[in-house]
Amino acid sequence: MDEAEVHTQKICPKCGKPMVLRTVKSGSNAGHEFWGCSSFPKCRCILD
Ligand SMILES: [Zn+2]
Structure with a gap:
C-alpha cells in the first residue's frame, strides 16, 4: 500500500x-459535521 x-x-x-x-x-x-456538495447552493445534496 502506497x-x-x-x-x-x-x-x-x-x-x-x-x-x-x-x-x-x-x-x-451546531457542531455537527456533515458532507455537503461543493456545488452548493446549486446542488443541495448532503450526506451524513
Ligand atoms: Zn452535488
Whole structure:
C-alpha cells in the first residue's frame, strides 16, 4: 500500500462533484459535521 495520504473524499451522488466536510455553525445541530456538495447552493445534496 502506497497511500501516504488518506483522503476520505466523497463524491456527490447527484452531480459527481466532490463533497466537502462542513460543520453546522448554529442551530440545534451546531457542531455537527456533515458532507455537503461543493456545488452548493446549486446542488443541495448532503450526506451524513
Ligand atoms: Zn452535488
